[in-house]
Amino acid sequence: MPIAILILMLCLPVTAWAGWLWGDDEPAPRAQVVEPFVVWRTGPAVGYPVFHSSEKGEWLSLLQRKTGWMKVRDDKGREGWVAVAAIAQTRDATGEMVNLSVPDLEAFSNRTLESGLMMGEFEGASVISGYGGWWFTPNLAAELWGSQVLGSASEILMVNANIVHQPFPHWRVSPYFTLGAGHIWVDPKATLAVPEERDNPIAHAGLGLRVYITDRYFIRAEFKDYKVFTSRSTNEEATEWKIGLSIFF
Amino acid sequence: MENRTKYLFLTGFCLAQVMAFTPNVFAAEESDRDDRPLIEPDVKPVPVDEALIDTENFEIGAFVGVLNIEDFESSMVYGGKLTYHLSESFFFEAGIGFAEGGETSFENLAGNVQVLADGERDYQYYNINLGYNILPGEAFLTENYAFNTNFYLIAGAGATDFGGDTRFTLNAGAGYQILLTDSLSIHLGVRQHYYRIDVVGAEKTSMNTEISSGLSVFF
The missing domain is CATH 2.40.160.20 (Porin)
Incomplete structure (x- = not known):
């Protein structure tokens, strides 16, 4: 079964293979350099050496993009990597500005989707979480979370849906409040004497902070207070803090 | 450097051509001038779609x-x-x-x-x-x-x-x-x-x- 999943995973990026098998028929889009010059590197990072440069007015075919770098080809067939920021303000064949997107603070303020991974502590045990969120107004978002808590006494799985409100969407350091509900499954360790499996509905309130760093990513940290609704006479309470890295689109 | 040299020579050459032919062109009737290029390019410019x-x-x-x-x-x-x-x-x-x-x-x-x-x-x-x-x-x-x-x-x-x-x-x-x-x-x-x-x-x-x-x- 795991092997089948792996094979399936390898087959997923068929689009990457299709190009080699059948060739790319569509001509690559072309753009004209408007900066005095742009330098070419052998790979998509500043660590790779500069081996060529294009001057103002030269036409470059835009082949592919990796993070902040664009692979280009000039009229003599040479290929290399130039920084997207260096050719962002370029002109295409119709004379229009190309405006290649370079994500910045403004893009962060206007994001509609975000996703991230976080780690921290849930009642003294380690927690690993992943989430996805959708901003339907600049201030309000709906999020879906999945968490795994691994403690010395039990393993907990948690699923939560919540609403997030951020009062200052245009701030680089943006605080937020959240309210949500979900479900928790507690699976005690096998070595314990009386294992008792439980699953209960939960609700939570929390507050946190997003800090935009650069490009397409930001740091997120939060504190949440959970209420576990048990079938016993008393409900349980749990606190959690997490920190992680997210990307936005 | 090579481009620069070409540029200088070509501009000089073009200027000389223009000087040599301009009087004839202007001598012709203004209304007869046709601005369309002799050969219409077959390729339409394609805008870049990111x-x-x-x-x-x-x-x-x-x-x-x-x-x-x-x-x-x-x-x-x-x-x-x-x-x-x-x-x-x-x-x-x-x-x-x-x-x-x-x-x-x-x-x-x-x-x-x-x-x-x-x-x-x-x-x-x-x-x-x-x-x-x-x-x-x-x-x-x-x-x-x-x-x-x-x-x-x-x-x-x-x-x-x-x-x-x-x-x-x-x-x-x-x-x-x-x-x-x-x-x-x-x-x-x-x-x-x-x-x-x-x-x-x-x-x-x-x-x-x-x-x-x-x-x-x-x-």
Whole structure:
């Protein structure tokens, strides 16, 4: 079964293979350099050496993009990597500005989707979480979370849906409040004497902070207070803090 | 420099031409002038649509190697990885791996004793990691042919399902990536996995070393 999943995973990026098998028929889009010059590197990072440069007015075919770098080809067939920021303000064949997107603070303020991974502590045990969120107004978002808590006494799985409100969407350091509900499954360790499996509905309130760093990513940290609704006479309470890295689109 | 020279000569040449012919042109009737080019270009200029430029920030791959499971011999390990490149330096990686624990020395020496049931010897893990390309570079196969490479450091956390329980697991390591093409790469990696386990006596930190090689595709 795991092997089948792996094979399936390898087959997923068929689009990457299709190009080699059948060739790319569509001509690559072309753009004209408007900066005095742009330098070419052998790979998509500043660590790779500069081996060529294009001057103002030269036409470059835009082949592919990796993070902040664009692979280009000039009229003599040479290929290399130039920084997207260096050719962002370029002109295409119709004379229009190309405006290649370079994500910045403004893009962060206007994001509609975000996703991230976080780690921290849930009642003294380690927690690993992943989430996805959708901003339907600049201030309000709906999020879906999945968490795994691994403690010395039990393993907990948690699923939560919540609403997030951020009062200052245009701030680089943006605080937020959240309210949500979900479900928790507690699976005690096998070595314990009386294992008792439980699953209960939960609700939570929390507050946190997003800090935009650069490009397409930001740091997120939060504190949440959970209420576990048990079938016993008393409900349980749990606190959690997490920190992680997210990307936005 | 070459362009500059050409430019100077060509401008001079054109100016001379213009001077030589201008009087004739102006002598002709103004209304007869036709601004259309002699040959209509057949190609229409195509605007750049950013969405059509192939963006390759994701990488998916499979790996195989050897995992040394503390107290439980070494085993073949295989798995898959999904990577998202945040920037030229940082990347997220999510991985899963499968292996199988062998027998402890105690089981081998004592004979008919089993510390774990057979099903509990299945070793599975997942982890989510943050990597940093610390040494991007080029590896030269011949004088004129080079592969781009990356030496990266990576660390993260996840869970290991082994010995009847799921355990919080930290991992750290390093890897060497050789990009055969812009879309295809080879990975060689070393990873150390740490978790707390109490299957053989007192609870202790188990350190498991993994050495693997893998193939990945960008998309």
